[in-house]
Amino acid sequence: MIRKIPSWSLGFSYGYHDSSVAAVSSSGNLFSSHLERFSRVKFDSEFPYSVLSWLSEEIGFESNDISSINYFEFPELKFDRQVATLLADWPKSYRLSQVIPRLLNNSRKTKELEIREAFTRINGKKLSLPKLKFWSHHESHAASAFLLSPYEKSISLVLDAVGESQSTSIWLGNRNALKPLTLVSAQDFPDSYGIFYSMMTLYCGFKINTGEYKLMGLAPYGNPVYQDKIEEDFFHLSGSGFVTLERSFLDFIRVPSMHSAGLVKLFNQPPRKFGDKLTQFHADVAASTQAVIEKGILRLVHHSRESLGRNLPICLAGGVALNAVANGRLSERFGNDNVFIPPAAGDAGGAMGSALLGWWNNTDSEDAKRNLKLNSARIGKRYTKNEVLDALKFHKIKYSEQSASQIANLLAAGKIIGWFEGREEWGPRALGGRSILADPRVRFGQVTINEKIKFRESFRPFAPVVLEEYADTYFEFSGSSPFMLKVFGVKNAKTRQSNYLSSGSEIYHEAINIRERISEVDSPIPAATHLDGSARVQTINLKESPLLYEVIDEFRKLTGTPILINTSFNVRGEPIVHSPGDALTCFFTTGLDYLFIEGLLVEKQENLNVKSSFERQTFDED
Numbered sequence: 001m002i003r004k005i006p007s008w009s010l011g012f013s014y015g016y017h018d019s020s021v022a023a024v025s026s027s028g029n030l031f032s033s034h035l036e037r038f039s040r041v042k043f044d045s046e047f048p049y050s051v052l053s054w055l056s057e058e059i060g061f062e063s064n065d066i067s068s069i070n071y072f073e074f075p076e077l078k079f080d081r082q083v084a085t086l087l088a089d090w091p092k093s094y095r096l097s098q099v100i101p102r103l104l105n106n107s108r109k110t111k112e113l114e115i116r117e118a119f120t121r122i123n124g125k126k127l128s129l130p131k132l133k134f135w136s137h138h139e140s141h142a143a144s145a146f147l148l149s150p151y152e153k154s155i156s157l158v159l160d161a162v163g164e165s166q167s168t169s170i171w172l173g174n175r176n177a178l179k180p181l182t183l184v185s186a187q188d189f190p191d192s193y194g195i196f197y198s199m200m201t202l203y204c205g206f207k208i209n210t211g212e213y214k215l216m217g218l219a220p221y222g223n224p225v226y227q228d229k230i231e232e233d234f235f236h237l238s239g240s241g242f243v244t245l246e247r248s249f250l251d252f253i254r255v256p257s258m259h260s261a262g263l264v265k266l267f268n269q270p271p272r273k274f275g276d277k278l279t280q281f282h283a284d285v286a287a288s289t290q291a292v293i294e295k296g297i298l299r300l301v302h303h304s305r306e307s308l309g310r311n312l313p314i315c316l317a318g319g320v321a322l323n324a325v326a327n328g329r330l331s332e333r334f335g336n337d338n339v340f341i342p343p344a345a346g347d348a349g350g351a352m353g354s355a356l357l358g359w360w361n362n363t364d365s366e367d368a369k370r371n372l373k374l375n376s377a378r379i380g381k382r383y384t385k386n387e388v389l390d391a392l393k394f395h396k397i398k399y400s401e402q403s404a405s406q407i408a409n410l411l412a413a414g415k416i417i418g419w420f421e422g423r424e425e426w427g428p429r430a431l432g433g434r435s436i437l438a439d440p441r442v443r444f445g446q447v448t449i450n451e452k453i454k455f456r457e458s459f460r461p462f463a464p465v466v467l468e469e470y471a472d473t474y475f476e477f478s479g480s481s482p483f484m485l486k487v488f489g490v491k492n493a494k495t496r497q498s499n500y501l502s503s504g505s506e507i508y509h510e511a512i513n514i515r516e517r518i519s520e521v522d523s524p525i526p527a528a529t530h531l532d533g534s535a536r537v538q539t540i541n542l543k544e545s546p547l548l549y550e551v552i553d554e555f556r557k558l559t560g561t562p563i564l565i566n567t568s569f570n571v572r573g574e575p576i577v578h579s580p581g582d583a584l585t586c587f588f589t590t591g592l593d594y595l596f597i598e599g600l601l602v603e604k605q606e607n608l609n610v611k612s613s614f615e616r617q618t619f620d621e622d
Contacts, residue, residue: 006029006065007065008025008059008067009068010068010355011070012069012111013140013354014035016045018034018043019034019036019047019051020344020348022354022356024355024356026362026368030148030374032351033051033380033424035050035051037380042210042573043209047114049122052122066129070132070355070358071133073135073163074134074137074164075111076107079107108134111134133358140350140351140354141158141317141350142171143357145340145342147175147357148372148374149373150340151173152175153309154173155170155304156172156173156317157297157300157301157314158316158321159194162195166189168300170183180360184304191244194320196234196235196243198212203260204285205278212322215290216290218286219287219290220530221280224292225284225287226285229266229288230266235296237295240300241301269281278459278511278512280512290325293323297320297326298329313338314334316330322341324486327485327486343374343428344427345485376482376544377426377482380426385599387580391581392597397602401599404550404553408554411555415594416591418594419435419548419569420597421547421548428568429568430569431483432545432548434577435566436566436569436592437564439565440462440527440528440561441559443527446518447518449462449527453592454571458515462528467540467541467549467562470563473491475488475489475491475537482538488537493524494522494533495521495531540552569586574586580597584614585614585615
């Protein structure tokens with residue numbers, strides 16, 4: 001039978017966190033989204049029914065449209081590791097009785113039934129579907145990076161907390177091989193970069209999965225005075241970059257948190273409670289943690305290149321690959337064009353990785369394999385202008401149509417704009433689909449947006465989005481950075497190193513004065529420059545982001561600065577906005593001045609009469 005063109009390879013990741021579905025066509029077209037965008041539950045782990053339903057509407061599945069269905073890990077291997085870990089500490093492992101029923105329901109057979117039943121529910125009939133194919137967690141991660149990269153051959157480094165059992169793995173990627181990825185070496189749980197970073201995150205009073213970004217953002221406020229102590233007592237780094245964690249610190253299995261007694265003893269301080277003031281001590285712990293991670297990752301890459309090829313480029317995936325500061329260090333050392341990280345490097349990207357592996361095995365076209373790469377992260381759902389108009393008319397909201405130059409004028413006048421345009425982004429970063437835009441030249445713009453719009457800690461930095469052709473004029477790198485996953489130095493930025501005390505042997509409990517510290521930074525874009533003179537840069541070009549490009553170019557003509565602040569369109573604890581209704585709710589319940597939504601501009605002052613009809617949902621802190 002002749003297969004209908006195009007056919008699709010589908011990938012699923014769900015059951016733990018960041019549920020997602022991805023689709024890859026026989027010609028290499030890509031779609032994917034996170035369940036949390038649809039459900040509004042951060043890191044949602046449930047079956048991603050609504051994402052599959054959207055893909056079915058987008059693509060229109062029939063039985064012979066689907067060449068493969070894939071799952072991002074081996075459930076039975078994960079089950080074996082989880083049970084073995086809990087039994088090893090029996091009877092102290094308090095969670096055993098709670099976890100076992102859930103684990104038993106996480107089998108291959110269960111996954112197959114869940115996915116088949118979802119297709120039946122969506123289509124109203126049973127489809128003749130291919131058998132569900134399972135791939136390892138780390139191979140799915142590695143594929144999501146390497147197969148979307150511009151490289152024919154590369155090293156793929158996967159770093160996360162743990163998959164089935166692996167926590168760190170090194171792969172050799174080769175597009176010319178029948179099997180695109182070959183596992184070179186690996187390290188298993190509990191010796192894990194991800195577990196280490198999460199333990200330190202929780203110790204400093206931030207929540208796992210969201211707090212790692214905060215720890216990274218806090219690090220420039222401190223000094224790595226505890227680095228040697230951490231390496232000597234806890235994080236034992238080998239010459240090849242693999243890590244052995246001191247077992248006495250790993251008591252998180254038997255207690256209801258990762259607040260290790262070993263960490264308390266190491267620092268002679270109790271863990272920070274959520275909401276307590278941040279002191280110089282916490283900043284120093286963050287700086288020390290970040291220094292240890294960067295040292296280890298650099299060592300891993302050096303070892304991999306020495307073993308596999310000194311000139312090979314590097315792909316990174318796994319949750320640790322979202323550490324933009326470490327990614328920037330790698331880019332500085334090995335060249336920006338030689339380091340690739342996919343926008344969804346975490347578990348949601350595993351769905352794409354498994355879909356790509358299935359696609360590779362079912363695609364005969366060498367040209368399609370050779371030409372496959374990720375040009376844009378904008379591969380999620382989009383809403384039509386008519387759908388937006390329906391939402392505006394339903395709420396009787398006044399709106400107008402404005403040109404790019406008029407939007408730029410508002411930004412240059414200090415207005416802060418919610419931006420909703422085109423397909424949403426794949427991954428945790430807003431990249432011009434669901435963004436908040438502002439003038440980066442405003443001295444305390446960072447604090448204003450954090451406190452009045454994002455409702456989050458004022459020390460957290462914002463990213464600049466820059467026209468690609470001007471990037472090397474303002475930042476210490478060349479080439480592109482389209483996914484906002486690398487931190488680079490800001491040219492002509494000066495930081496005044498005040499005589500702030502570092503903890504050392506004495507603990508300083510004075511809360512950090514954020515405004516005072518920010519005032520130390522002298523930069524052409526102070527609102528987008530972090531305390532150490534760096535920025536997490538996104539570049540855009542006319543081809544991939546024509547409308548946002550035009551707005552920034554008009555802003556450049558007005559101000560001489562081809563850069564805007566670009567942060568995610570949400571508030572703390574909330575997923576990035578997904579629908580027009582989400583955007584309107586976030587707009588009317590925060591300090592945003594304007595909403596630009598599919599070519600239409602909504603001004604808050606003109607719509608104060610409808611503001612009261614919107615209420616902000618209550619999300620978990622962090």
